[in-house]
Amino acid sequence: MTPFTTLTGIAAPMPLVNIDTDMIIPKQFLKTIKRSGLGKNLFDEMRHTPDGAEIPDFVLNQPAYRKAEILIAGDNFGCGSSREHAPWALLDFGIRAVISTSFADIFYNNCFKNGILPIVLPAGQVEALMEDAKKGANARMTVDLGAQTVTASDGRSFSFEVDPFRKHCLMNGLDDIGLSLEKAASIEAYEKKISALRPWV
Amino acid sequence: MSPKTLYDKIWDAHVVHQADDGTCLVYIDRHLVHEVTSPQAFEGLRIAGRTVRAPEKTIAVPDHNVPTTAGRETRIDNEESRIQVQALDRNARDFGINYYPVSDIRQGIVHIVGPEQGWTLPGMTVVCGDSHTATHGAFGALAHGIGTSEVEHVLATQTLIQQKSKNMKVEITGSLRPGVTAKDITLSVIGATGTAGGTGHVIEYCGQAIRELSMEGRMTVCNMAIEGGARAGLIAPDEKTFAYVMGRPHAPKGAQWEAALSWWKTLYSDEGAHFDKVVTLRGEDIAPVVTWGTSPEDVLPITGVVPDPESFTGGKVEAARRSLEYMGLKPGQKLSEIAIDTVFIGSCTNGRIEDLRAAAAILKGKKIKDGLRAMVVPGSGLVRAQAEEEGLAQIFIDAGFEWRLAGCSMCLAMNPDQLSPGERCAATSNRNFEGRQGRGGRTHLLSPAMAAAAAVTGRLTDVREMM
Numbered sequence: 189m190t191p192f193t194t195l196t197g198i199a200a201p202m203p204l205v206n207i208d209t210d211m212i213i214p215k216q217f218l219k220t221i222k223r224s225g226l227g228k229n230l231f232d233e234m235r236h237t238p239d240g241a242e243i244p245d246f247v248l249n250q251p252a253y254r255k256a257e258i259l260i261a262g263d264n265f266g267c268g269s270s271r272e273h274a275p276w277a278l279l280d281f282g283i284r285a286v287i288s289t290s291f292a293d294i295f296y297n298n299c300f301k302n303g304i305l306p307i308v309l310p311a312g313q314v315e316a317l318m319e320d321a322k323k324g325a326n327a328r329m330t331v332d333l334g335a336q337t338v339t340a341s342d343g344r345s346f347s348f349e350v351d352p353f354r355k356h357c358l359m360n361g362l363d364d365i366g367l368s369l370e371k372a373a374s375i376e377a378y379e380k381k382i383s384a385l386r387p388w389v
Numbered sequence: 390m391s392p393k394t395l396y397d398k399i400w401d402a403h404v405v406h407q408a409d410d411g412t413c414l415v416y417i418d419r420h421l422v423h424e425v426t427s428p429q430a431f432e433g434l435r436i437a438g439r440t441v442r443a444p445e446k447t448i449a450v451p452d453h454n455v456p457t458t459a460g461r462e463t464r465i466d467n468e469e470s471r472i473q474v475q476a477l478d479r480n481a482r483d484f485g486i487n488y489y490p491v492s493d494i495r496q497g498i499v500h501i502v503g504p505e506q507g508w509t510l511p512g513m514t515v516v517c518g519d520s521h522t523a524t525h526g527a528f529g530a531l532a533h534g535i536g537t538s539e540v541e542h543v544l545a546t547q548t549l550i551q552q553k554s555k556n557m558k559v560e561i562t563g564s565l566r567p568g569v570t571a572k573d574i575t576l577s578v579i580g581a582t583g584t585a586g587g588t589g590h591v592i593e594y595c596g597q598a599i600r601e602l603s604m605e606g607r608m609t610v611c612n613m614a615i616e617g618g619a620r621a622g623l624i625a626p627d628e629k630t631f632a633y634v635m636g637r638p639h640a641p642k643g644a645q646w647e648a649a650l651s652w653w654k655t656l657y658s659d660e661g662a663h664f665d666k667v668v669t670l671r672g673e674d675i676a677p678v679v680t681w682g683t684s685p686e687d688v689l690p691i692t693g694v695v696p697d698p699e700s701f702t703g704g705k706v707e708a709a710r711r712s713l714e715y716m717g718l719k720p721g722q723k724l725s726e727i728a729i730d731t732v733f734i735g736s737c738t739n740g741r742i743e744d745l746r747a748a749a750a751i752l753k754g755k756k757i758k759d760g761l762r763a764m765v766v767p768g769s770g771l772v773r774a775q776a777e778e779e780g781l782a783q784i785f786i787d788a789g790f791e792w793r794l795a796g797c798s799m800c801l802a803m804n805p806d807q808l809s810p811g812e813r814c815a816a817t818s819n820r821n822f823e824g825r826q827g828r829g830g831r832t833h834l835l836s837p838a839m840a841a842a843a844a845v846t847g848r849l850t851d852v853r854e855m856m
Contacts, residue, residue: 203704203707204704204707204708204711205703205704205705205707205708206584206585206684206686206708208684208820208822210820210822210823210824210825211822211823211824214824214828215801215802215803215825216803218425218426218453218803219425219454219467219469219470219472219473219803220469221428221429221432221472221473221476222429223429223537233823233824233828238810238828262704262708263585263703263704264584264585264588264618267584267585267618268520268820268822269519269520269534269801269820270426270518270519270520270522270534270535270536271425271426271536272426272429272518272536272537272538275536290585290588291588292585292588292618293554293588293589293618293619293620294520294533294534294535294536294615297535297536297539298536298537298538298539301536301538301539302538351410351412351552352410353408353410353412353550364538364542364550365437365439365541365542365545365546367550368414368542368545368546368548368550369545369546371405371406371414371548372546374405374406374414375405375414375416375442375546375547375548378405378416379416379547382416386512386648386649386652387645387648388510388640388641388645388646388648388649389418389446389510389513
């Protein structure tokens with residue numbers, strides 16, 4: 189996993205609430221057995237007509253936002269399915285941070301496993317960043333994970349909370365499985381205890 | 390000792406390690422696997438030279454991609470689907486995990502197969518790379534969906550790194566009125582709390598109306614906890630739970646059954662246990678409902694009208710406007726006058742035997758509206774066989790329904806069962822998102838009995854008029 193420390197990039201505004209995982213990556217693209225290459229299908233049905241042509245109005249098709257690295261979205265981003273194809277598609281497109289007032293739980297977890305930082309801010313601050321993002325390619329925002337701040341193009345800065353363990357893993361690009369396997373002795377001890385206590389499990 | 394919720398008890402029984410910052414390593418008792426969210430996880434294991442830590446606790450079944458028409462055991466036409474199903478065949482064999490291939494009568498939707506085979510038991514932690522894993526909470530298990538990285542993590546370590554969620558109680562008091570079902574409860578709760586109402590919480594459903602539900606109904610309620618944003622939904626086990634579990638192939642037997650039962654009977658929220666959020670609905674107030682928009686929170690009684698987007702506040706105004714345009718509906722239109730093209734009965738929400746019985750009870754001796762496409766997709770091969778034995782299949786066939794083989798089918802339309810642009814469907818599934826059942830397809834969520842009523846009249850219909 190690529191470590192995430194700071195990111196300065198273009199932010200794309202998506203003010204819609206409840207952007208679900210079916211919108212982020214429609215099911216026809218879940219048939220892959222790979223993690224890569226989904227960026228071209230990100231937001232497919234909002235971004236492309238059925239014959240594959242670009243829909244010019246869609247934010248990521250607008251010249252200012254084609255290289256966006258940050259998304260500013262309405263409430264409850266990533267609701268719906270557990271498909272990790274959603275963060276895979278965002279990452280493959282080049283999005284490394286998503287900012288909203290709230291995220292669906294599974295999507296939120298999945299982001300951290302893939303080097304994407306989901307940032308929760310209060311409604312007023314998301315709105316301010318949304319307005320800033322609407323300035324287009326001139327609105328370059330900076331996300332500093334170490335300092336836990338988002339700084340808008342006009343210099344206004346907002347602090348965000350992040351779980352310390354997740355922050356540590358993200359900043360260092362750590363593999364969860366490796367970390368958990370270091371606790372193999374604890375897992376074995378637990379299994380031993382349970383096989384006596386609840387042998388039917 | 391301070392009183393604990395059901396969730397607290399199950400959580401505490403599964404903590405392997407707790408770090409100073411509260412991050413826990415939680416043991417997973419059952420890991421369910423399907424073909425769509427697992428190939429990358431198995432590939433990860435191979436690359437790292439890792440094995441499956443507890444293959445005996447890992448159960449795989451192909452469901453999302455599989456066609457629901459005859460001949461699928463030998464041939465899946467869509468190449469990508471075929472590759473995914475073949476990858477699962479191979480991964481199950483190579484890693485030695487429990488497997489129900491397409492050719493096995495026990496194959497079906499993973500969340501129907503798990504309980505049916507007795508893999509899902511009270512007090513367990515159950516995960517699957519699928520958001521509707523919450524279904525298993527009906528047994529008093531802590532069950533939730535995970536992403537593919539976490540699937541790989543569970544395969545390798547039989548644990549998950551977790552932060553504890555908050556406790557939320559959803560109480561349904563009193564009894565349901567005739568024609569009102571578990572689906573109406575779960576949709577009404579989401580209508581009341583919104584799709585983010587449960588975010589960060591585990592919901593415990595309780596109250597008389599929940600107690601009065603069968604296990605099938607309880608699974609329907611818990612299944613859609615995720616649609617309310619909750620990490621999981623669960624219900625304290627009781628005599629109905631134990632009766633359902635007893636004798637199933639992987640349920641404990643003999644002395645182990647007795648030992649299990651005595652632990653299971655301690656699985657309830659203690660008097661005075663703390664809930665961070667409480668929602669109460671009166672069972673008598675719940676009506677048969679349908680969705681009108683493209684979010685499961687867009688729920689109204691069938692007697693209602695399509696709402697005016699301007700009646701909402703904040704970002705929901707624009708979202709509702711977009712929904713109505715997508716759904717081809719106008720504010721003020723009566724829900725019971727919305728004509729449909731298609732009826733889909735099935736899914737992990739409503740593909741169990743009781744659901745088929747409820748739909749068949751309405752359809753008996755009737756025909757579906759001319760020109761309508763109607764499909765029943767049983768949740769498993771065993772549900773299908775039982776429905777045939779009970780004569781339900783014949784009722785569906787006589788009414789004009791297609792009687793399909795088990796799978797996820799049109800709930801998410803990864804297989805050939807899809808809507809065309811503009812096609813309007815009354816569906817017993819769980820999501821009415823844009824494009825969910827096929828690009829441009831329009832989904833109205835409802836109960837199996839309501840779906841059957843709609844099939845007869847060709848429009849969304851109050852099932853109470855047909856009882």
